[in-house]
Amino acid sequence: MKRPFRQLLAVLAVAASLLLNAGAESALVFQTDFGLKDGAVSAMKGVAFGVSPTLKQFDLTHEIPAYNVWEAAFRLKQTTPYWPSNTVFVSVVDPGVGTARKAVVARTKSGQLIVGPDNGTLTFLAESPGLDEVREIDVARQRLKGSEASHTFHGRDVFAYVGARLAVGQLAFAEVGPRLTGDVVRIAYQRATLTNGVLVGGIPVLDVQYGNVWSNIPRELFGELQPKLGDIFLVKVSHDGKPVFERQVPYATSFGDVPKGQPLLYLNSLLDVSLALNQGSFAQKFHVSSGPDWSVELRKVAATGK
Numbered sequence: 001m002k003r004p005f006r007q008l009l010a011v012l013a014v015a016a017s018l019l020l021n022a023g024a025e026s027a028l029v030f031q032t033d034f035g036l037k038d039g040a041v042s043a044m045k046g047v048a049f050g051v052s053p054t055l056k057q058f059d060l061t062h063e064i065p066a067y068n069v070w071e072a073a074f075r076l077k078q079t080t081p082y083w084p085s086n087t088v089f090v091s092v093v094d095p096g097v098g099t100a101r102k103a104v105v106a107r108t109k110s111g112q113l114i115v116g117p118d119n120g121t122l123t124f125l126a127e128s129p130g131l132d133e134v135r136e137i138d139v140a141r142q143r144l145k146g147s148e149a150s151h152t153f154h155g156r157d158v159f160a161y162v163g164a165r166l167a168v169g170q171l172a173f174a175e176v177g178p179r180l181t182g183d184v185v186r187i188a189y190q191r192a193t194l195t196n197g198v199l200v201g202g203i204p205v206l207d208v209q210y211g212n213v214w215s216n217i218p219r220e221l222f223g224e225l226q227p228k229l230g231d232i233f234l235v236k237v238s239h240d241g242k243p244v245f246e247r248q249v250p251y252a253t254s255f256g257d258v259p260k261g262q263p264l265l266y267l268n269s270l271l272d273v274s275l276a277l278n279q280g281s282f283a284q285k286f287h288v289s290s291g292p293d294w295s296v297e298l299r300k301v302a303a304t305g306k
Contacts, residue, residue, distance in 0.1 A: 025052065026167040029083065031060040031075060031091040032155060033068065043156045044090070047144055048164035055168055060089070063208075067095040069120045070187055070291050074204045076114065077124035078270065085111035090163040091121050092155035103137040103158055105166065105176045106184065113173065115163040117154070118180070120187040134184055137162055138177035189292040192217040194224055201273070203237070203294040211281025213237070213288050215296045217273040225300050227251050232302035233265055235275065237288050238295050245286045248301060249275065265298070273298070 028048055034040040041062050048057055060079050064072050072093035080089065094101075094117045102118040109130040114122060118134075125131065139158055142165075147157035165171035190202035192215070201217035227233075229251060237245040250257075252264040255278045263282060268274040275282050275296070282288065 025055055025169070026086040026088050027056050027058055027083065028163055028167045029058045029060050029079075029087060029089045030062070030160075031064065031072060031089065031093075032062045033064040033066050033072070033093045034062050034155070036062055040153075040155070043153075044092075044160035047156055047160045048167075051161065051164035051170065052168040055164055060091075064093050067093065069093050069095070070123075070189075071205055073121050073123040073125075073187065076121065077128075078205075080108070080110075080112055080114075080125065083112065086113075088113045088115065088163050088167040090155070090159045091116040092159050093117075093121065094119065094154060097154050098151040102180070103139055103154060104134050104180060104184070105137060105162065105173065106134045107132045107173060113163075113166055115159050115166070118185050120185045122184045123186045123189075126184055126186060131184065133173075134180040135173065135176040136178055136180050142171070142176060187292055190216075190295045192221055194221055197225065198297060198299045199225065199273070200295060200297045202292065203288070203290045203296055206283050206288075206290045207268070207274075207276075210276070211283040211285075212268065212274055212276040213282050213290070213296070214268050214270070214274045215272055217296070217298075219267055219271040219273075222267075222273050227300065228303065229253055229257075230304050231300055232304060233298045234301045235265065236297045237275075237286070238297070239289070240293050241295075245288060255279065 045057055048055055061075060072091055076091060091114060096119055104118045106114045106122055108125055109132045142162050144157045144161045150157050192201035199217055201215045203213055204216050205214050207214060231251045232248050233251060235247060235249045236243055249263045249265045252258055252266050255276055258264045258278050260279050261277060263277055266274055
């Protein structure tokens, strides 16, 4: 009876260890501009699986437009607040891969880790919730074994590998590499301002599925105009300072508050001022896009609401 009892204890000990390790693991969330047409994303996930078969892996998106660091930065801002504080994000939109640009891990003030290139991806997170500390990855040491001759796929060879090891506790944040001196790379853009009753903001991103146009004007700043549903606003959208849309638009709760095909001003899911067409693409119809070179301006012209 002694031998079976010992075997049972050994099995229970292994099971307990697995449960404890699984509980200690953080979620690993991937974002890239790779798309899903080839095996790049699968290769990254394979590396992470090789680090730990029990690691929980998720996708933020792999449909960032190619090389669009700006949109990658915004999608992190849009998504990270809804994940637990210990989540590890691997964000790889890396047009400078293999160059002198730095590979980093940033720890936000909310406790999340962001793994990727220091190329502007951290722009919005550096503002809110803010960055507690940033470390430069020692790429010579912290990379997938056997990948030393590869210089164009750091998403697989460095970022996925480091992110997975951080998520499962195989690598401590302090062991990633030296602390980054100076600030992270930031992309300049139009901040939201209110001057003499005129709101001005940027267009960080589109709601790409439906063509809605999202501004960075928050509800609180918009509220200083004391808007009421049904009020009419003169809205001007510009690209590089040149107007591409200028029209009076009603403020509404949701899309169905205006006739089909008509524009409206509303608060999106992030509670920022946005533009849409009811059952149509505002961006496509009026040739509007997003990025740091796009801006929106609005002022109330008729207080007809309730």
